[in-house]
Amino acid sequence: MSTSTTLINAPRKRTMGYGAAFNTCLGFLVLVILGAVLAPWIAPYAPDEIDFSAIWTSPGAGHLFGTDQLGRDIFSRVLFGARESLIGPLLLLALATVLGVLIGTLAAWHGGWVDTLLARITDVMFAFPGLLFVVLVIAVFGKGPATAILALALAYAPVIAKFTRSIALAELSRPYIDAYRIQGVSAPMICLRYLIPNMSPALLGYLVVLFGEGLMSLATLSFLGFGAQPPSSEWGLMVQEGQAGIIQGHLWPTLAPGLVIAAVVVAVNIVGVRLSDQLNVKKP
Amino acid sequence: MLLEIKNLQLDFATPGGSTRVLHGVDLHVERGEVVGLVGESGSGKSTTVRAALRLYPQSASCTGTVNVNGENVLTCGEDALHSVRSREVAMIHQDPRGSLNPVRRIGDSLTERLVHVLGVDKFAARAKGTELLRAVGLTQPEKRMRQYPHEFSGGMLQRVVIAAALSSEPQLILADEATSALDVTTQAEVLSVLREAQRSRGLGMLFITHDLHLAAAYCDRVYVMFKGRIVEELEGNNLFAAAREEYTRELLSAVPSLKGQRL
């Protein structure tokens, strides 16, 4: 095609600073991450500091988000809780990605029975409620944050594998892969050194979006009592612990961590979608 | 005069200012004439043809005149432009699969323009579609109308595209590398069909190609384009012999020619 035609079809150049929504969300996420890292220094109280004289205080000067049924400062708990709430989905994704990318790449490269097996497993995973599967794993291995992460990673792996397979197939059809084969590069080497790095922009964008989902799922498990255990201030667990107060009209212990979960998930999704657009637009 | 382009300049807005892609293009096509437009990729062939239908982004700025059958395309109103695009001119692209909806039957794609744009009733449109398929040399046109694009070969599909282009009874055909993706024998067949249609209807045709031998053999007149300019205008059958401009001669000398031809 002539360069002039390319000009006609080329979308308007996108820059990182595209859109106020993107900037706001990115700023918010940076704040959350900073809060998590700096929690011991910036939190006004220790997360487990019980103060029976200040039970169920409303948000105000002393306690930014108020206090819970034990008089613990909710703002401090949210800050400290950010650590477990954010690292959890990271670990879960890391595990699921290693598994999923390996399986997906293998299926795309090998085809045949490996591919069929993967298709069957993903079909079953899609048909079977994910949470139920996770609860089953937890029932076998016992509850706790580690099991919750492991179980969710197993549930996420097929999804990532399926995504990887589809982009790997597109990548494998490009002749540079054939060129490597003719140069005498072994199949595992082509996959590890060339194929996977070339897929990583598309993969990374997808993983960012999955991060939001992972955070939600982990919080859900903690809420149900399968994930983080007291006295942790993991956000899902905080929502669950705050429930008792709702009947008595104390909304903040539930609302604060709930809103933070929602805001982080929305922000991650907005940033993730933009980011994957960016990463995939880099072709001439 | 059917198509007359005068001093056509086109600037694209780019992040670092504007880039001029057409530097005052002049060309014309008469009724019943096949005019070639040749040049290498990036020379502005396709851009010229697209600009002739005002197909460029809003941000681009275009000056000069483009007259299609007496209507100035660059300045006319939306209705007149729509009429030029849908009735007066038909465009044929390189990739026929890209021009036809893969999930619709050939007959529906073929009659769509007649029914929705020109307001012909469905039965008349189908009859006309069948007749057009026969005219472009497809056997069993009634059966073809019910088939899907994937059941056709590239050459057959390009004939369908030609039939669709002829359906609105245009005056001018813009063929942009219309046969470049086809095998040489298939290319010859499709071009034979296209020329038959063009001659019998007295249409004007602007034929864009990168194949200089083809331009010489198929076109009455040929314009040579280079970097957004028309550098030379030549008689088709004299293209190789009469070229005077240095660029044209260089281009022609780079083309491998088949020796020992014509049996």
Place this chain on the structure above:
Amino acid sequence: MGKGRPAVVAANKVSFDLAPGESLGLVGESGSGKTTVARMLVGLETPDSGSVEIAGRDRALNRRGAAGRKERAAEIQMVFQDPYGSLDRRLSVSQCLGQALKLQSPLRGDELQRAITELMNSVRLEPRLLSSFPHQLSGGQRQRLAIARALASSPKLLVLDEAVSALDVSVQAQILQVLNEIRAERGIALLFVSHDLAVIQEVSDKVMVMYRGDPIEQGIVSDVLQNPQHDYTKLLISSVPGLGWDPDEVMARRREFDLLQSVR
């Protein structure tokens, strides 16, 4: 395929032999099987039967093991039609050539740099492009890089699958010239797969015409073009636009030929 000793390359019904520095054109329409033959030669596809021999050694089997792969890579290489798609977009010119060289021999430092420069010179790729990435190169430069990469293993046979079809005529002429030089200087045999008879005539000594998977005619290029024996070859030659070309006549010939085919 040592100097002077003819090598035999064969694949079932398709058989031809190629001496060092010789060039064979494989021509036919899409679906004629010419690309399949090329891919079988380099081991991207496995033939159902028959053999491919280079310098008397069987090449058809997809040999496993690092040594086997390396050995085959040093015998036969391929250049593809799509110059952009055949390059790894993450690798710069020097990385691309460096990796290809290192696969064959453990070159390092200055030695490696010298080998890279030499490869770039042999395809006339300007040294200033050393750290450019594929998306920064023109179509012609990309194809030169692809050829240089193929030369990194010093192959004896280079298969070019429609390697100049996507290029502009002037760029095409330059690439053909580079290929002719490589052939003359390095004694590499070329197998030119193309639908374009004029291009094949430019770079090949011999030609094989394929039709629906069968080789129907082969011989010295000028003989075949001037005195074609098979009806399909005649049709193909008369289809190429040029002086005296008449699409109506080609169409009539094609009809006649198809009719004959259906009778057989």
